[in-house]
Amino acid sequence: MAVSTKWKLRWKLLAAGAVVGLGFDLATLSSRPLMVVAVVLVIVGTLSFIATVVGARKEGIVYQKRKEIGLALGTASLTLLLVGIVSIAVRVGPRHLALQNQGYDAALGWAPPDIPEKVGQRGQQIDNSRGHVVTIGDSILYGHGVSDTETAAVALEELLDGHQVLNLAVSGYSIDQYYVYLKRVLPTVSPKLVIVGIFAGNDYEITGLEYGWGHTKPLFRVEGGDLVLHNSNLLADNCIDHLAQSLLFRVLWGDKDRALDLIHLFCDPAKLRPEALEQVIAKIFKSVEDDAHAHGVEVLFVLLPLSNHLRMWEREWTYRNKYTRLRQLLEDGQHEYYEFYPDIVRAVGVHDRGSIFLDGAHYTPRGHELLAASLARVIQERDLLLD
Amino acid sequence: MLSPRSFNRLVSVLLYCGVALLTSSCADAPEHDTFGGDLEAAERALRELGSSTFDVISFNVGAGDYVEARYGPRFSSYLYVVSFTAEIRFVRTIDVPEMPAMIESYRESQPQPSRIERDVSLLGFVGAGKHDAASTQSVQGAAVFENVESGWRFSIIDPRPDLRRLIEESRM
Numbered sequence: 242m243a244v245s246t247k248w249k250l251r252w253k254l255l256a257a258g259a260v261v262g263l264g265f266d267l268a269t270l271s272s273r274p275l276m277v278v279a280v281v282l283v284i285v286g287t288l289s290f291i292a293t294v295v296g297a298r299k300e301g302i303v304y305q306k307r308k309e310i311g312l313a314l315g316t317a318s319l320t321l322l323l324v325g326i327v328s329i330a331v332r333v334g335p336r337h338l339a340l341q342n343q344g345y346d347a348a349l350g351w352a353p354p355d356i357p358e359k360v361g362q363r364g365q366q367i368d369n370s371r372g373h374v375v376t377i378g379d380s381i382l383y384g385h386g387v388s389d390t391e392t393a394a395v396a397l398e399e400l401l402d403g404h405q406v407l408n409l410a411v412s413g414y415s416i417d418q419y420y421v422y423l424k425r426v427l428p429t430v431s432p433k434l435v436i437v438g439i440f441a442g443n444d445y446e447i448t449g450l451e452y453g454w455g456h457t458k459p460l461f462r463v464e465g466g467d468l469v470l471h472n473s474n475l476l477a478d479n480c481i482d483h484l485a486q487s488l489l490f491r492v493l494w495g496d497k498d499r500a501l502d503l504i505h506l507f508c509d510p511a512k513l514r515p516e517a518l519e520q521v522i523a524k525i526f527k528s529v530e531d532d533a534h535a536h537g538v539e540v541l542f543v544l545l546p547l548s549n550h551l552r553m554w555e556r557e558w559t560y561r562n563k564y565t566r567l568r569q570l571l572e573d574g575q576h577e578y579y580e581f582y583p584d585i586v587r588a589v590g591v592h593d594r595g596s597i598f599l600d601g602a603h604y605t606p607r608g609h610e611l612l613a614a615s616l617a618r619v620i621q622e623r624d625l626l627l628d
Numbered sequence: 629m630l631s632p633r634s635f636n637r638l639v640s641v642l643l644y645c646g647v648a649l650l651t652s653s654c655a656d657a658p659e660h661d662t663f664g665g666d667l668e669a670a671e672r673a674l675r676e677l678g679s680s681t682f683d684v685i686s687f688n689v690g691a692g693d694y695v696e697a698r699y700g701p702r703f704s705s706y707l708y709v710v711s712f713t714a715e716i717r718f719v720r721t722i723d724v725p726e727m728p729a730m731i732e733s734y735r736e737s738q739p740q741p742s743r744i745e746r747d748v749s750l751l752g753f754v755g756a757g758k759h760d761a762a763s764t765q766s767v768q769g770a771a772v773f774e775n776v777e778s779g780w781r782f783s784i785i786d787p788r789p790d791l792r793r794l795i796e797e798s799r800m
Binding site for chain 1: 698699707731737740741744772774778783784795
C-alpha cells in the first residue's frame with residue numbers, strides 16, 4: 242500500500258511537471274490564444290505541484306522534506322529568472338548575422354562602412370578612370386560562398402570592355418534596401434547601368450517585414466501613391482534588435498524558426514499582407530527606375546531563381562515562393578527585366594543543378610560565370626550600355 | 629483557509645479548465661477567408677494554354693480544398709486548390725516531346741521562359757506523343773487561388789489533380 246501511495250505521488254508530481262513543461266513549450270509558439278493557454282497551464286501545473294507536495298501524507302518523505310523541496314525549487318526558479326533577464330539584457334549580436342565588412346546603419350539597418358573611394362561589402366576600390374556598371378542585390382549577387390575574384394560582377398567586368406563593375410550587393414538585403422542603398426550611392430559612383438538582382442527565394446517576403454535576419458530594416462508602405470517609411474531611425478532602441486541580439490538569442494538562433502517565433506511573439510513586428518506588399522514592391526521598382534533615369538542611368542532587373550526552379554516536371558516550388566508574382570510586377574510596370582533560369586537550363590539541363598548552385602540559392606563560381614555571360618548577352622542585345 | 633483536499637480539488641478543476649482551453653485553442657479559426665474566387669479564370673487559363681493547339685469543349689469543376697503552403701522561416705500562402713476535368717479537341721496535329729527531349733531542345737536555342745512554361749504545362753495536361761488534329765481527349769488538373777486582401781486571386785492551373793496533397797507534402 243505504501244509503495245502504491247509513493248508511486249501515486251510520483252505520478253502526480255510528474256503530471257504537474259509535464260503540464261508546466263507543456264505550458265512553457267506552448268509559450269514559444271507565436272499565437273496569442275495559445276499564450277493564454279500556456280500561462281494557464283504553467284499556473285495550474287505549478288499549483289498542482291505545490292498542492293501535491295502540501296497535500297502529501299504527513300508521514301511521507303515529501304511532506305517531511307517540503308521545506309528543502311520548496312527552497313530547491315525556489316532557488317532554481319529564481320536562478321532561471323535571473324539568467325533569463327541577464328541573457329536578454331546583455332547584447333552581443335546575433336551569431337548568424339555575419340556583419341562582415343559592415344556596420345549598423347540608421348536608414349538601412351546594416352550597411353558597408355562609408356569609406357571614401359570604396360564601395361560595397363567587399364570594400365571595392367572605385368576606379369574613376371572607367372565608366373561604371375553597378376550590381377545591387379543580396380547575398381546571391383554579393384557572392385556568398387565564393388571568393389572576391391569569383392563573383393558575377395568580376396566575371397561581367399571582363400566581358401564589358403572598359404567598364405568597372407561595382408558590386409554593391411549586400412548579404413541579407415531585400416528590395417527596399419536595394420532602393421535605399423542605391424539612392425545613397427548613385428551620386429557617388431555615377432554608373433551607366435544599374436543591374437538589380439531580384440531573388441525569388443525571399444526578396445518578396447522580407448520586403449514586407451520590418452526586420453530581416455534578426456535585425457530591423459526599413460519597411461515601406463504606400464500612402465497617397467508615395468512610399469512612406471514605417472520605421473525611420475533603425476538605430477533607436479527597439480524590441481527586435483534588443484531581443485535578436487541578446488545573449489539568449491545567441492543560443493536560440495541555432496533553431497532559426499523558433500527564434501523568429503519568439504521575436505514575433507514578444508515584438509509583434511509589422512508585416513504587410515500580399516496586396517499592400519505588392520503595391521510597395523511595384524512602387525519601389527518604379528522609384529529605382531525613376532531615380533536612375535534622373536541620373537541618366539539605365540536599369541536592368543534580373544530575376545534570380547531558386548535551384549528548385551529547375552524541377553520543372555514537379556512544380557510544388559511554384560507555391561512556396563513568389564517568383565511568378567515578382568515577374569508579374571516587373572511585367573505590369575513595363576520594366577526592363579529578364580529571367581536567368583532559361584540560361585541555366587540551356588547550359589546544364591535540369592539535373593546538374595549542383596554545378597551552378599552551391600545550395601538552394603547561391604551560385605558556384607561556374608554559376609557566377611554563367612550569370613555574367615547571361616547579363617553581358619542581354620546588355621548587348623538590348624543596347625543597354627551605349628556610350 | 630482551504631484544506632489540502634479542497635485545495636487539491638480546486639487545482640484539479642483548474643487543470644481540467646486548462647486542458648479544455650488547450651483543446652479549444654487547437655481548433656483555431658482558419659486564417660483565410662471563405663473561398664469566393666472566379667472559377668472561370670481556371671477555364672480561361674486552360675483555353676489560353678490551348679490557343680492554336682486545342683479547344684476546350686467542356687470544363688467541369690470538382691472538389692476544392694484549402695491548403696497553407698508554408699515555406700522558409702514564417703512565410704506562408706493561403707491557397708484554395710480546386711480540381712477540374714475538361715474535354716479538349718486538338719485543332720492541329722502536335723507531337724509533344726518527353727521532358728528529356730524537351731530540355732535537350734533548349735540547348736540548341738535561346739528559350740523564352742513563356743515557351744518553357746507552356747511546353748511543360750502542355751506535356752503535363754495532354755501527355756507526350758502525337759495528338760492528331762480533331763481528336764479529343766479528357767484532361768484533368770487543379771486550379772490554384774491565393775487568398776489576398778481583396779479575396780481569392782487566381783494563380784495558375786496545374787496538371788495534377790492531387791496537387792493539394794503534393795503541396796502539403798513538399799518541402800523546400
